[in-house]
Amino acid sequence: MTADVQHIGRPNASPVLRASIAEQIAALRGPDAPAAPPPLLEIAVERVALPGGHVLVARPSDWPELRENEAFDKRPTPYWAVPWPSGLSLARLVASQPPKGKRVLELGCGLAIPTVAAARAGAAHVLATDVNTDSIVFAAHNLHLNDVTGDTAVGDWRQIVETFADEPWDLVLAADVLYTRENVQLLVDVLPGLLAPGGEVWLADPRRAGAGEFLPIAKKLWHVDSHEDPEDDRVMLHRLHGRRR
Ligand SMILES: C[S@@+](CC[C@H](N)C(=O)[O-])C[C@H]1O[C@@H](n2cnc3c(N)ncnc32)[C@H](O)[C@@H]1O
Structure with a gap:
């Protein structure tokens, strides 16, 4: 994590956010794909400093764990889940x-x-x-x-x-x-x-x-x-x- 990305709250701080993300992930993955692995729904909300003020970013909090779970399910590496x-x-x-x-x-x-x-x-x-x-x-x-x-x-x-x-x-x-x-x-x-x-x-x-x-x-x-x-x-x-x- 770089100095301009700051954790706020704890993972899964908002059950509403987590429920909404879980529901949409299941809908878009469809019935034939593996269910969302637990680390996908361990969600951190971070504050990212930008000119003009910070923005909030929700993301899975433990990328190595998510990557391992996705590999186990034979799904692509979740490169999307990191603020590169x-x-x-x-x-x-x-x-x-x-x-x-x-x-x-x-x-x-x-x-x-x-x-x-x-x-x-x-x-x-x-x-x-x-x-x-x-x-x-x-x-x-x-x-x-x-x-x-x-x-x-x-x-x-x-x-x-x-x-x-x-x-x-x-x-x-x-x-x-x-x-x-x-x-x-x-x-x-x-x-x-x-x-x-x-x-x-x-x-x-x-x-x-x-x-x-x-x-x-x-x-x-x-x-x-x-x-x-x-x-x-x-x-x-x-x-x-x-x-x-
Ligand atoms: C290394 S990640 C970068 C993510 C984000 N842009 C960042 O910099 O934090 C690459 C992203 O590009 C997406 N991607 C790679 N090739 C793609 C393609 N041909 N069509 C659509 N998305 C693609 C991946 O799914 C992944 O989310």
Whole structure:
């Protein structure tokens, strides 16, 4: 945990929050999937410091335990359940450069902290998306916990493009999504179909090899400005703008 993430309360401090999350997780997992393992519902609520004030983030409190339980159930590693440094960096960027009046889409949102920051900063509309249904349940509750409105959707990036093809976005956010090789070409393929004319992509990445492959391709399609997060030197922030072709 970084210094700008602070625990408040104790795990499962709110039975109402826990019950609501449990109900939606079961509904989205469906009857054929394994029931939510206990660590998924041991929920901590944390205060994350951002420019303009903190936001509240609910998440499973013991990630190693959750990962072990999901592996036992032969389910994917729950990468969504951690506030990764890149997600925090991207949320800080969004909070310091508010996307007022913009339509904002987040890909691979996990806990959706950048989406919450965008909604709070006056975005016209926000949509947090992830392929993992549990992630989307926590994302929706995190919007609610912060008293902001926004939509959430489950799907991989191809499904998101197909579903929202008629609704291009002014700003597409993504944090730490280039950790698999498949995602590199996939991101290159889907971004043009998601962006409105003049739209931008803000990508936060912890210097993964995937970003090293993605950026040279992206530079052929967009202007790319990159800088290290001044508050966390593990993370690079990339802004893709001005479509070349
Ligand atoms: C390392 S986690 C990062 C989570 C969050 N963005 C953060 O930085 O805290 C990667 C997230 O991307 C999602 N993801 C990865 N590939 C995806 C894809 N092709 N389509 C949709 N979601 C994807 C995963 O489910 C996971 O929630």
